[in-house]
Amino acid sequence: xxxxxxxxxxxxxxxxxxxxxxxxxxxxxxxxxxxxxxxxxxxxxxxxxxxxxxxxxxxxxxxxxxxxxxxxxxxxxxxxxxxxxxxxxxxxxxxxxxxxxxxxxxxxxxxxxxxxxxxxxxxxxxxxxxxxxxxxxxxxxxxxxxxxxxxxxxxxxxxxxxxxxxxxxxxxxxxxxxxxxxxxxxxxxxxxxxxxxxxxxxxxxxxxxxxxxxxxxxxxxxxxxxxxxxxxxxxxxxxxxxxxxxxxxxxxxxxxxxxxxxxxxxxxxxxxxxxxxxxxxxxxxxxxxxxxxxxxxxxxxxxxxxxxxxxxxxxxxxxxxxxxxxxxxxxxxxxxxxxxxxxxxxxxxxxxxxxxxxxxxxxxxxxxxxxxxxxxxxxxxxxx
Amino acid sequence: xxxxxxxxxxxxxxxxxxxxxxxxxxxxxxxxxxxxxxxxxxxxxxxxxxxxxxxxxxxxxxxxxxxxxxxxxxxxxxxxxxxxxxxxxxxxxxxxxxxxxxxxxxxxxxxxxxxxxxxxxxxxxxxxxxxxxxxxxxxxxxxxxxxxxxxxxxxxxxxxxxxxxxxxxxxxxxxxxxxxxxxxxxxxxxxxxxxxxxxxxxxxxxxxxxxxxxxxxxxxxxxxxxxxxxxxxxxxxxxxxxxxxxxxxxxxxxxxxxxxxxxxxxxxxxxxxxxxxxxxxxxxxxxxxxxxxxxxxxxxxxxxxxxxxxxxxxxxxxxxxxxxxxxxxxxxxxxxxxxxxxxxxxxxxxxxxxxxxxxxxxxxxxxxxxxxxxxxxxxxxxxx
Numbered sequence: 001x002x003x004x005x006x007x008x009x010x011x012x013x014x015x016x017x018x019x020x021x022x023x024x025x026x027x028x029x030x031x032x033x034x035x036x037x038x039x040x041x042x043x044x045x046x047x048x049x050x051x052x053x054x055x056x057x058x059x060x061x062x063x064x065x066x067x068x069x070x071x072x073x074x075x076x077x078x079x080x081x082x083x084x085x086x087x088x089x090x091x092x093x094x095x096x097x098x099x100x101x102x103x104x105x106x107x108x109x110x111x112x113x114x115x116x117x118x119x120x121x122x123x124x125x126x127x128x129x130x131x132x133x134x135x136x137x138x139x140x141x142x143x144x145x146x147x148x149x150x151x152x153x154x155x156x157x158x159x160x161x162x163x164x165x166x167x168x169x170x171x172x173x174x175x176x177x178x179x180x181x182x183x184x185x186x187x188x189x190x191x192x193x194x195x196x197x198x199x200x201x202x203x204x205x206x207x208x209x210x211x212x213x214x215x216x217x218x219x220x221x222x223x224x225x226x227x228x229x230x231x232x233x234x235x236x237x238x239x240x241x242x243x244x245x246x247x248x249x250x251x252x253x254x255x256x257x258x259x260x261x262x263x264x265x266x267x268x269x270x271x272x273x274x275x276x277x278x279x280x281x282x283x284x285x286x287x288x289x290x291x292x293x294x295x296x297x298x299x300x301x302x303x304x305x306x307x308x309x310x311x312x313x314x315x316x317x318x319x320x321x322x323x324x325x326x327x328x329x330x331x332x333x334x335x336x337x338x339x340x341x342x343x344x345x346x347x348x349x350x351x352x353x354x355x356x357x358x359x360x361x362x363x364x365x366x367x368x369x370x371x372x373x374x375x376x377x378x379x380x381x382x383x384x
Numbered sequence: 385x386x387x388x389x390x391x392x393x394x395x396x397x398x399x400x401x402x403x404x405x406x407x408x409x410x411x412x413x414x415x416x417x418x419x420x421x422x423x424x425x426x427x428x429x430x431x432x433x434x435x436x437x438x439x440x441x442x443x444x445x446x447x448x449x450x451x452x453x454x455x456x457x458x459x460x461x462x463x464x465x466x467x468x469x470x471x472x473x474x475x476x477x478x479x480x481x482x483x484x485x486x487x488x489x490x491x492x493x494x495x496x497x498x499x500x501x502x503x504x505x506x507x508x509x510x511x512x513x514x515x516x517x518x519x520x521x522x523x524x525x526x527x528x529x530x531x532x533x534x535x536x537x538x539x540x541x542x543x544x545x546x547x548x549x550x551x552x553x554x555x556x557x558x559x560x561x562x563x564x565x566x567x568x569x570x571x572x573x574x575x576x577x578x579x580x581x582x583x584x585x586x587x588x589x590x591x592x593x594x595x596x597x598x599x600x601x602x603x604x605x606x607x608x609x610x611x612x613x614x615x616x617x618x619x620x621x622x623x624x625x626x627x628x629x630x631x632x633x634x635x636x637x638x639x640x641x642x643x644x645x646x647x648x649x650x651x652x653x654x655x656x657x658x659x660x661x662x663x664x665x666x667x668x669x670x671x672x673x674x675x676x677x678x679x680x681x682x683x684x685x686x687x688x689x690x691x692x693x694x695x696x697x698x699x700x701x702x703x704x705x706x707x708x709x710x711x712x713x714x715x716x717x718x719x720x721x722x723x724x725x726x727x728x729x730x731x732x733x734x735x736x737x738x739x740x741x742x743x744x745x746x747x748x749x750x751x752x753x754x755x756x757x758x759x760x761x762x763x764x765x766x767x768x
Contacts, residue, residue, distance in 0.1 A: 022466065026649070029463055046461055053459045057451065060458075067441065074444075075437045077430055077626045079413055082406065103487050103629075103651055110647035114498075134646050242461045243654025245487075262518050263494035265410070267487055269653050270627025 002329035013337045025129040025352045041344030042370050044363040051291035053240030073270035081264050087276040092220050097253040103267045105234035105247030110134045116201050121170040125355025128178045153182040156192050169200040176208045179362040181317025186217035203230045208319035210238035220250040227252040244272050299365040305375045311382040326359040343377040386713035397721045409513040409736045425728030426754050428747040431705050435675035437624030457654035471660040476604050481637040487651045489618035489631030494518050500585050505554040509739025512562045537566040540576050553584040560592045563746040565701025570601035587614045592703035594622035604634040611636040630656045683749040689759045695766040710743040727761040
């Protein structure tokens with residue numbers, strides 16, 4: 001039996017629609033929801049590893065017990081871009097000249113699309129919307145539709161065929177993809193890159209790669225071999241620090257220089273720089289690895305539980321989120337309102353995802369305790 | 385008698401030259417200096433109101449006594465640009481649709497120059513270097529030389545004459561100007577704007593306007609009347625929060641929309657958003673006003689003392705800094721090294737300032753105690 005909203009729930013639905021309108025193709029923040037009197041207790045909408053946030057806060061408490069250190073972060077200008085790149089280089093395993101540090105991956109996406117696209121860009125959909133929205137007006141964006149029958153997995157053969165047909169100067173691959181978490185194997189991607197030498201720019205977004213498995217198979221080091229390759233990565237999700245705004249792009253040294261020549265001088269805050277310093281702290285990295293593996297285990301356990309709910313179809317994922325389709329005739333918007341009103345749980349509906357039609361929701365994987373709460377709430381709202 | 389460096393000082397001079405090379409037309413950060421073993425005890429290079437930093441840290445201690453609040457700042461995505469603009473609007477006294485919030489004024493400068501310049505831009509020199517460096521390659525930058533005989537003050541008649549000669553599409557005015565702190569009266573600027581209706585873009589940078597006097601005469605509200613006007617402002621200097629990266633541009637609603645349509649989605653960190661919330665807190669604003677007036681009084685008292693040193697010429701300033709010329713034949717670089725080595729005092733030499741030739745230094749005005757330390761050190765190094 002599908003969901004029918006009560007009068008009170010319809011009122012909340014109206015409020016949500018109002019603030020959603022102000023948020024474009026993104027979800028209103030929990031702060032915006034609280035502004036209209038809707039309290040989020042569990043945020044399954046934004047994608048973040050809460051164990052990594054715990055770890056960051058633990059370091060913070062230790063490092064800022066003396067106020068003088070905090071004062072420096074607030075009062076002084078942070079380091080310039082090239083100095084920040086050195087702090088990222090070791091983790092990425094490329095020299096710092098190949099790294100452009102950004103104020104969140106969104107800034108990197110914007111910088112890359114505004115500077116290195118030419119006329120035609122091919123983007124698989126559904127995907128992270130800035131790739132569709134940030135291109136300059138002069139660039140035509142071609143959507144490469146991922147098929148529901150393929151579980152929305154990217155098929156490199158189909159993509160290659162469309163590249164040969166459309167001849168774009170820029171190709172985008174999000175790996176694992178958002179919203180469904182499908183992963184393309186690093187070896188396959190390498191073979192694919194060999195065939196794409198004629199394409200001016202190949203963007204591979206690895207923002208979720210830290211959730212892909214025990215071993216992280218980033219193709220970032222290949223920028224040395226393929227000057228057309230740009231690997232983009234957010235640090236928000238895996239490290240649980242969206243509020244700090246940090247991401248980076250790995251690309252040819254020439255392109256990094258082109259970006260820094262005319263801007264991006266002090267684009268990371270003192271707090272962001274503090275975090276980049278942690279990336280060079282062995283103890284932090286060791287503890288982070290535990291937080292990362294724990295998130296992966298919890299994600300896999302969550303999948304097993306979600307699969308048991310017969311009224312939803314859950315797509316397998318190598319990111320820290322799941323795309324789910326409602327099978328009982330319920331509307332995704334009604335489910336999201338009921339979860340909020342009855343359980344304080346905030347999820348993402350997918351109506352605004354280009355290339356995705358139907359009643360879909362996307363949920364983050366969080367801690368085991370929170371994941372079980374969502375399972376309980378879903379079973380309660382969507383009985384079989 | 386001019387300065388002659390000792391062997392030990394020459395060694396430090398070499399280290400400084402090395403890191404300066406990596407910093408372009410900006411100064412190496414105190415952190416970079418410490419990286420080569422040079423410790424900064426008093427930073428007179430970067431421009432910031434230390435009383436405002438005190439105030440911010442006081443609020444911080446109060447607001448983040450509960451870790452849950454800090455966690456939200458770290459873990460959650462901050463608000464999107466338009467929501468942030470609403471938080472700035474009240475202070476600026478224009479509606480939020482006219483406001484573009486930036487990750488520091490440097491991001492605003494970059495956004496404006498990359499999007500709204502056409503072929504020719506006129507920039508008075510010496511000035512803040514990003515205005516010379518961030519223009520797109522296709523834009524010719526014409527330097528309007530400020531005269532030493534005018535104390536480097538901008539003469540609007542001379543500027544107007546050059547505008548008529550050169551016919552630029554973009555004109556830049558920094559008010560008060562950096563490095564010397566010269567102020568153009570708001571009324572004169574308004575009359576000037578009336579004559580510039582034919583110029584596509586007039587950028588007025590008011591990053592130091594909060595230090596100009598008891599009354600702040602910003603021309604930002606004129607954007608409603610002059611769609612070609614763009615007012616840019618850093619929040620780093622007056623509010624003592626350079627590490628947070630915050631600034632804004634006030635411009636036509638059409639231009640704000642053009643910028644936000646293709647980027648700048650989450651360009652301010654959670655910590656930046658926390659500060660923007662303070663701008664709507666009456667108690668904070670009242671306390672800030674005291675910190676602001678105190679900085680102005682200290683600046684004026686500092687000027688009186690600096691004028692007593694006969695071996696330097698100090699230029700009058702309405703910003704929180706002074707441009708000074710060495711009159712005893714000493715080199716600015718030698719003075720800066722000696723101040724660092726003997727007194728832990730970091731100042732800015734001006735060799736890289738386009739349009740400024742000779743032995744000039746720029747110093748910030750800080751607290752009375754620190755200012756007196758610099759006076760003592762200068763008297764010690766440059767005896768009459």
